[in-house]
Amino acid sequence: MSFHTIISEFRTKLASPETQSKITSTDIDQFYNKLNGLKFLFFKKYYKKYIDNLNRLKPDPEDQNPDWTFLQIALAENEWKPTKPFAIFIHRLKYDYALTSKFFIAYEKKKNRKKLNAPVKAIKEETKPKAEKEWIRVPIPRSRPKS
Incomplete structure (x- = not known):
């Protein structure tokens, strides 16, 4: 201590x-x-x-x-470099001691792999209304003055 x-x-x-x-x-x-x-x-x-x-x-x-x-x-x-004796003991069990570290590291890898391989939520793209996608017909008057 x-x-x-x-x-x-x-x-x-x-x-x-x-x-x-x-x-x-x-x-x-x-x-x-x-x-x-x-x-x-x-x-x-x-x-x-x-x-x-x-x-x-x-x-x-x-x-x-x-x-x-x-x-x-x-x-x-x-948490990766503890200074308290009990925390050092736990760290040693988790990462340094061969019998227990294999199981803990495998568990951590599995947990992190789930986070990495999680399906990405589809981002909704804002779609333009149908009217903006299509051409809008503007009527041209027949009685146009000739220049």
């Missing part, structure tokens, strides 16, 4: 522009030192990949106005 609390605390710091300007290089160093110092009992590969990705996005300490967008995206709460 410490992994999730560290991530969520830094996520809230990055949430508003006012607090982004107050983040110093020591705050960034503390955040990355906490992350790199964590020891994990379960799902070591998952945590290691997550931390390596965050280390890749570490801003330069010399930069006065770092661009926080990539780090915000990496830290954003997402």
Whole structure:
């Protein structure tokens, strides 16, 4: 749970522009030192990949106005990269563990295939009235003046 609390605390710091300007290089160093110092009992590969990705996005300490967008995206709460332990366990069962992932992925494929192959509703084209399609005869008077 410490992994999730560290991530969520830094996520809230990055949430508003006012607090982004107050983040110093020591705050960034503390955040990355906490992350790199964590020891994990379960799902070591998952945590290691997550931390390596965050280390890749570490801003330069010399930069006065770092661009926080990539780090915000990496830290954003997402169902595909959970941070809570139970959510990681569920994610692991759904996608990484071979026995259960086959059934779940097959179910997801079937559900998405139904969405893709759903019949398209026919769009009604506005048809012109029959009178506009046909020529309208305009009577020409017989007593036309000759020029």
